[in-house]
Amino acid sequence: MPRPIHAAHAKHEPNTDQTFTRMLHALIKRQAFPFAYEYGEDPYIIQTHASAVILTPSYVYKLKKPRNFGFFDYSTVALRRHFCQMEVILNDPLAPDIYLGVAPVIESSSGSFSFGHTYPPGNVPLPGGFDEAGTLVDYAVVMRRLPESATLHALLHAGNVSPDLMSEIAQTVAHFHTQTQTNDHVASFGSMDVIRRNWDENFQQMRHYIGHTIQKDTYTALQRYVHQFLKQHETLFQQRIIHDHIRDCHGDLRLQHVYVLPALDSAAKQRILLLDRIEFNERLRYSDVASEVAFLCMELDFAQRPDLSQAFLTHYIEETGDRSLATLLPFYSCYRACVRGKVASLLLDDPEVTKAQQEQAKQEAIDMFMLALRYTHASQHPLLIMVGGVMGTGKSTIARELQREYHYPLLSTDSIRKELARLQPLQPQIEQFGAGIYDPAWTRKTYAALNDRAQAYLQQGYSVILDGTFASRADRQKIAHEAAQHGATALFIECVAPREITLQRLAQRWQTRVATSVATHEGPSIADMASMASDGRPELYDAQIAHWEACDPGQELEIRHIVLPTIAASQETMATLQHDILQ
Template sequence: MLARNPLVEAMLNPQTYPEPTGKIELIQTHISFVFVTQNYVYKVKKPVNFGFLDFSTLEKRRANCEKELQLNRRLCPEIYLEVVPINQSKTLKIKGEGKTVEYALKMKRLPQECIMTQLLQEGKIDKKIIDQIAAIVAKFHSQAQTNSEISEFGSLRTVKTNWDENFTQTVKYINQTVPKADFEFMQTKINSFMDTNKALFESRISDKRIRDCHGDLHSGNIFVTDKICIFDAIEFNDRFRYSDVTADVAFLAMDLDYQKRTDLADYFIAQYIIYSKDTQLKQLLPFYKCYRAYVRGKVV
């Protein structure tokens, strides 16, 4: 049960909204309140600071709403609509009168039954859909921003820092969720790969394969309707998006493997390589699949 929160109570009241809402559903995450109405979704960031993200002030929450809008319009311009103020006068109102006390990201509502994870479970994802996703992702990567700052996130130094962070954060779970032998095996193999592939990481930078990517590209963030929508790119920490494009490809491929659709994972990789002409990607896929699986295991 939520502690009494005037903002949440107001957002559960249809009178707060500028359009008819129907039944309002609240979905709560660690960092957001998400209010689902009959046609729209309003996402309000919680005033939290976890170090890797900081929503502790109204201005920071506004800025992150704007950034989330901007980043996700790259792949879903028709879904991500606008950032709206929530104003306080006699009552709280979206785009009302009085002082702005909060901001919300307004999005078009899509049917939950069209999320790719659900469709995979129902056997409704085929190679035609995977081909479309591969084409979209390859085009997205080709147009995504890159510069010297972004490229640094593909350097061996930064990649090693990310892995060291993973191992440091999970060492306390040895023999609880991961056997010691498995932990040490992964650590040895990962470090060995990095030690022997310095030139490969350097060539990825020179080939401009380090981009401002999606950062959370798995089946739970893909709507499949008459048009494919890849949503919920990470906005709160650039470090989680700036990466080798292989990291995005590996995330979805790993997810498909996990859901016992290795056939679709392999097809996605093959089609992505055709569209992107990034044949070198195969050399890094196992490395980044392992990275994505490790992070996924760490956070879920």
């Protein structure tokens, strides 16, 4: 194993940003690679806060940026060489035959750059050395390129992730956790001092983005929650150490780092690989397994699939018998969402990242910090808020306002219906009433999926907002009855408006929808997805009115019904609603 290089003794290099940028421009040329590069797409770069990843049709070259963010330090070439080797060593067991080794970057006498041959860890030549091509000036991890379509992230967005697949992934992660090392040194990273240090470092780095990607009151609320949770559960954290739950984990178990590949032979199951294990900071890798499980659960929650998150968690606990993990899940999910929000925020200050990437990163950071705040709101008596009414009555607007006010997750039948049909949310569907993806079978499928996801939130103690028509009394009763099993109170907010106003709204909205679907190339934010996915049109209004089943207090005993006129201005309407909710 390579000898560790300590940052305190490392010499920092001048003008590293300018040199690194110049080097990258040279390394995306076909002649920069040590193999015949005659076919396929040109190489291109993906930028992260820590790496520049150059992709070719068959291989990936991952360079570490000459940066020191505190939680990682790649500021010298000696450190980059060391951590490139460590990345290969740590990841090979979880992704066999994917991490091929380390390639030096060579600068010729004429000032051009190219990649050298790939070396196994332990045999990588030292920086400053010479070969026939020039001087060794930097290093890259070399990997086989895997299809992006095989990531859990891509499979999820393609609608190809099932509870059964999450069970297989849970088995893979559980097996890794039971086999990976623990000892007194590793266990020390589960101490209260280390946990507090991790949070303090996070808060220090998040503070710079107050007013940009995180609001001051959110920042303060997160600090207060962390302080109270650590104080209330100190004994549990100590027990986790005693029972060997602090392990040498993966450290960055994101959807993009889980790959599902075909089996190598017909007798075997599909292969599940875990890539990009953290090599740069053992403090972030040595952790409670609960923190690692929370990372993947948080990612699934962010994708609005709490049902898959619950499936993964349930099967992981079945595999390991680790029941106390569930108590820590909101705390560590909050931590992981904060880390993701912070990392996305760091891209806003990276000069090598494009403006479009920075805007995307900013929205992701905002959404991540709001998700972190949501984890602080777990309750034994959550709320199920159904916001319904016929098309054009403003239910999606009200649902979105409630989400902004209370920070509860928001699920929309319009978005779920399009997802199940594998259609883009912005893609208008000109269907007759009750036809196509709006026929009774599709509607039953949509409300079943909505209910599954809503109950998963409630089971974990999180209130949830549902945006849909809820024209069927049976649909309302089923969701409310199951919610009651989780200790939840069900509210049905029925939005109403005069016919002429509703028809005017529908005409204006449909015109905007069609124009937006043609003009935009960017996806909507999570908060705006619901209203943008609606296919309501004026000519469908009367048919939907005819199929509406009025709320019957005598039959819908588990539902508190609130009728909300939506003619007034938004602020006035919301003030009325909040007063009614608090009654």
